[in-house]
Amino acid sequence: MTDPRIADPAPAPVVRPHLITSDAEALETAQNFAERVRAEASIRDTERRLPWKELDEFVATGLWGISVPKEYGGAGVSATTLAQVTATIAAADGSLSQIPQNHYYSLEVLRVGGSETQKRYFYDRVLAGERTGNALAEIGHKDFKRRTHLTRDGGRWRVNGTKYYCTGAIYAHWIPTLVSAEEEGAVRTYIAFIPRSAPGVTVVDDWDGFGQRVTGSGTVRFEDVGVEPEWIVPFQSSFETATTIGPVAQIIHAAIDLGIGEGAYRDTLDFVRGRARPWIDAKVETAAEDPLTLSEIGQVRVRLRAADALLRRAGRLVDEAMANPTEDTVASASIAVAEAKILSTKAGLLAANKLFELSGTSSTMKVDNYDRYWRNVRTHTLHDPVRWKYQAIGQYILNGRRPPRHGAI
Template structure:
């Protein structure tokens, strides 16, 4: 079990947040390949992230936070993912559930939990379940156990961040088949077990394992409604998807940068090219141009999507939210494709030596292929197509 930090980080403005993310990303990149190869969980790196102040950048100004917008958060995630996408994915749910508190928390809940975030505390995730009909089908239940008191039972999979968390937000039915709520339970509470059983081929150090809940005690003051978020226009889903797109964009840029370093320092030219350096081979240069184009396009769509989410937050309506969701869908489709393409073609441009297992360059493709499976890209394109054909806005749920 990791040692959890309680040190309050600085309150960062947008420019400082991006600069801090770039600095932390450099630290993450140093050792990322070894952590992946040996599956060394990044407890120290996450403590660095907590101390940096980055985990508190979306806490509203009314609660002493900087209240930074989605575009800045996306850029922070893109930079962190370029350093180590596993570390970047771990706080994804932290930011999503800070957003959930902004949407539905009571003033008392907001006061308490936002102070926890600013003190360096981390939120995990216990949302998805394995073996249900689909990803929005849940069995976990909060059952009444006295006045304003509940017991939480269920099992969650893909619980990214839970192993390293101070608080684990758990998505559950309030009562038998009641509306969905979020139960906030402490990581070390009785009845809460976090199992490090994640064995993904990529994103290996996210520790996205299992959370088991057996009669965990939850007071009513630690329960927030979830279903109400989707009864009107919301950017909750678009914000969550935006951060996933940022992680893919970071993977793509990291793979391209590492391919360039390899070609300029370690690759030999093909004799038919008639050049002294592999980096001068016109076929290699052409390939790099194509990959740079793909990554730049993905980064541009990511930035546009961040601005669209911010606009929708300022001018909330079905139309603005729909536009934001479509912009995020385009970004997710583009960043996913760029991440998989660049991390695969890395070997094409770098040559045979790049396939040595000791170099672990395949981690970029494994990370890209694993993370891009989080949501089907085809459904992003489907919603874009429906809008292009007849102006149909995407559905109002948390996956778009």
């Protein structure tokens, strides 16, 4: 019997996008798009309705191409703008904001490690409306043959293996895949840009996490998939020198958490103003005049604003590191992003929790689906443990030790 979760092997249709040319235009476009998709975000989450139509519209706005460098025809927006765009979309729909995270990540991997030919080819594809997903994570196998691996077959390369948590793969035209290759007795890693429609690629829609339900973060299997050499980009070597791949990946994650918190906070304000009741001992007419509620509203506001400030500061340092990637600039950017990620995690969770605490029992009704904020931010903040970010910051500040270079710091 055919597994009904196996997705259609045909790639998503190409949507010719608008070409965004500036940071200001990117920010305005994100705000307008967020307003359009906010209305049905709850329904998509409740029904686990995959957002095919919304993604086509998302791509059509041009936002998926904003990190393409100017010299390759894109807007080359700042890291701060990329984070703000992500947070804006996340405030409207947490799942929708996460889908392009690995798309932007793969474009940074390409910028750092790709050849000129590869950059021009894939950047052109993105500006033409094609999108990338990811197949990076897998259940830890130390044995090379049990990992997703790349082997030579005559003049071509073959990929075999299974990946999990493949956010966006189901929607993608290309699936950037982390592969291991054995070379002269040593194992090295690469990112292979594999067509979603390639023979041997199977995408299984089996993501059943309680949050981020429509991110398409399921399983991808590769069975003797042919890969052209031109699709293979160095990955391990990109971390042997100081690069911004890690900070770029992490600042987008931080922005998602902040944005979900902002969305929860917006709905908290609306509920307290219009539907919540004041506690009897407050002796006030409305919940919006309850002094303890006012205090808590202020605390959430301060925490979100602080996270936003750290995110903007981190963006500036990431931009500096991208322009001048040295051991010191990349370490400084990584630490700044770690600080922002810690606070965006705390602020996002706080806002999601306070929505219920300050709104009362009636806010738990199924029809409102407010629990999606907590489910989404709790699920997404589990990507990288913030306890290790505290440790990295402490080592850097106290002992002058630079953080490790990888995609999670």
